[in-house]
Amino acid sequence: MIRRPTAESIAVAVDILGNGGLVAVPTETVYGLAADATNREAVRRIFAVKDRPMGHPLIVHLGRSAQLDRWCSDVPDDARTLVDAFWPGPLTMIMPSNGKVAPEVTGGRTTVGLRMPDHPVTLDLLDAFGGAVAAPSANRFGKVSPTTAAHVERDLDGDVDLILDGGPCRIGVESTIVELGGPIPQILRLGAVTAEQIAGVLGREVLAEPVGPARASGMLDSHYAPACAVHVVEDRDEAMALVAQLWNRGEGPVDLLDPEATGDEWAHELYGWLREADERRLRSLVVVPPSADGVGAAVRDRLAKAAAPRS
Ligand code: TXA
Ligand code: MG
Numbered sequence: 001m002i003r004r005p006t007a008e009s010i011a012v013a014v015d016i017l018g019n020g021g022l023v024a025v026p027t028e029t030v031y032g033l034a035a036d037a038t039n040r041e042a043v044r045r046i047f048a049v050k051d052r053p054m055g056h057p058l059i060v061h062l063g064r065s066a067q068l069d070r071w072c073s074d075v076p077d078d079a080r081t082l083v084d085a086f087w088p089g090p091l092t093m094i095m096p097s098n099g100k101v102a103p104e105v106t107g108g109r110t111t112v113g114l115r116m117p118d119h120p121v122t123l124d125l126l127d128a129f130g131g132a133v134a135a136p137s138a139n140r141f142g143k144v145s146p147t148t149a150a151h152v153e154r155d156l157d158g159d160v161d162l163i164l165d166g167g168p169c170r171i172g173v174e175s176t177i178v179e180l181g182g183p184i185p186q187i188l189r190l191g192a193v194t195a196e197q198i199a200g201v202l203g204r205e206v207l208a209e210p211v212g213p214a215r216a217s218g219m220l221d222s223h224y225a226p227a228c229a230v231h232v233v234e235d236r237d238e239a240m241a242l243v244a245q246l247w248n249r250g251e252g253p254v255d256l257l258d259p260e261a262t263g264d265e266w267a268h269e270l271y272g273w274l275r276e277a278d279e280r281r282l283r284s285l286v287v288v289p290p291s292a293d294g295v296g297a298a299v300r301d302r303l304a305k306a307a308a309p310r311s
Helices: 007-018 040-050 065-071 077-086 120-129 149-156 195-202 236-248 263-279 296-307
Strands: 023-025 032-036 059-061 091-096 111-115 162-164 176-179 186-189 229-232 254-257 284-287
Touching: 007 023, 007 032, 007 120, 007 162, 023 120, 023 149, 032 040, 032 120, 065 077, 065 111, 077 091, 077 195, 120 162, 149 162, 149 263, 229 296, 236 254, 236 284, 254 263, 263 296
Parallel strands: 023 162, 059 111, 091 176, 229 284, 254 284
Antiparallel strands: 023 032, 091 111, 176 186
């Protein structure tokens, strides 16, 4: 059920979280499916509702940056620097866990992902709740993330106790994930905070590409995928030729997604556009992606994963 955020609905949400329920919450990136991060049963319910394999850990959301020390055994200096620069905001840091979150949250890892979201409704909720919430994106595993309350309702209605409507998400793609604690900070998922910005603030090298064994679902090949087939083509003429070819091959209905839009606009609209393609029952969508500047790199990354072969 969707509720407008008021003092009353936020109090209801706090109650639900305290009783081990699930609340869909707005953030500046995408909507999250939140549960008390210390409640094992509640956290298990997140995995069940999302159909998410247990090995994929959840991001823990904090209401205040000073709460870092509550969940982390040893806060790296880099983390404090990044918090000052980017929190509240679309940056998740992977850090040593002190074991106080439910083990399901970290999937048995020794690390925990922490972020402070930049949305007044969810910050109010976290403040009133007092604890931290584990919150993956509020969609089924592998599918397109929700950027409005209506998206959440379409995907999860009935499986979530309350949806707080905080309006459309300002950024529209998931947070940047950076792994700290190794010799060189490493980006595990691209987002609105860029590798260059992180390197600039830290004054040292940052690995801008995820490498090594996959340890974030953003590192899976196929993810963020609508029902229709997605084809990414760099050049507009080539894209139009492919549209014609797909029609001829019987892979229609087909449409071309090639908006006049900045990287920020692309990020804001991307998941809505992919959802719309499914609502229109397209079989194929041919996309000319934005340039890789700023959040454009994250948009390109999500499109590549939406276009990847599915198992
Ligand atoms: O913007 C966001 O980050 C949104 C909003 C709701 O905050 N949340 C989000 O959650 O995108 P989710 O579950 O869809 O993606 C979380 C990612 C996963 O790829 C997971 O593997 C990674 O974070 N992650 C969480 N904890 C981790 C850990 N300890 N080590 C490595 N990766 C971790
Ligand atoms: Mg997700």
